[in-house]
Amino acid sequence: MTVAELIEKLKQMPPNALVVTEGYETGYESIKKVEIIKVAENLSNEWWDGKLEKSDNPNALQVVFLNAETKADNK
Numbered sequence: 437m438t439v440a441e442l443i444e445k446l447k448q449m450p451p452n453a454l455v456v457t458e459g460y461e462t463g464y465e466s467i468k469k470v471e472i473i474k475v476a477e478n479l480s481n482e483w484w485d486g487k488l489e490k491s492d493n494p495n496a497l498q499v500v501f502l503n504a505e506t507k508a509d510n511k
Contacts, residue, residue: 453499457501466504468505471503472498474491475496475499476488
């Protein structure tokens with residue numbers, strides 16, 4: 437995804453939303469999708485885990501997720 441494509445997608449998102457992406461180990465990936473997801477605090481929060489996790493709770497925080505789809509690609 438290019439900067440211009442990302443800007444166009446972000447223009448459609450709530451301007452005050454937190455922006456998140458997957459984090460795991462090392463390296464970088466290109467963004468493949470921009471979407472709104474709901475997250476909650478990750479209570480297990482091991483050092484390798486992110487501070488947030490996806491949530492089905494209707495009251496969960498909505499965030500803009502820059503999805504590299506790396507975990508899905510490796511399944």
